[in-house]
Amino acid sequence: NAGVTQTPKFRILKIGQSMTLQCAQDMNHNYMYWYRQDPGMGLKLIYYSVGAGITDKGEVPNGYNVSRSTTEDFPLRLELAAPSQTSVYFCASSYGDGTGELFFGEGSRLTVL
């Protein structure tokens, strides 16, 4: 199993550009999440999904969109990138059985200039 795979690992955007961070998992997990982590801070939940076709907002959803057309994939789209979106983005997945064990990807480091 590859686990949770995120691409790209690094990206530099100009203000106003758009892009999509890709996330895929091969563990047949129902739940998937997107977090962001600013330097020296904890992780903040952006969006999550409890299954294909179902998404919901987390703590900091503004400026982002997600979709979940398949169990495996959960892309995060940034529209009109702003410097405040400079962060490290982590995708995670879990069975959703209440055990609380999340499996994280290696992260995508995004810089908006």
Added chain:
Amino acid sequence: DAKTTQPPSMDCAEGRAANLPCNHSTISGNEYVYWYRQIHSQGPQYIIHGLKNNETNEMASLIITEDRKSSTLILPHATLRDTAVYYCIAPPTNAGNMLTFGGGTRLMVKP
């Protein structure tokens, strides 16, 4: 989530036990306590979780007080590779596995 309080940083000598405390005095009776760690900007890694009883796995032990208001994560023989930020999390039971990661404890294992 039940609010958790952790010291911002701790040091530990290599080979010694690292004892990381967490206060969760507002935890409800059926809320679990989870521990994760994050090594140098990698994605967080699950360590262990528990409800009432003490738990042990290949990575660590979790000691939960009888009143459940606090817990301690124990790394029995810390190595330099255990240097990381450790997060204690107590999500509500209806959180749907949505965990909130606060500041955590930055553990520095020194030779």
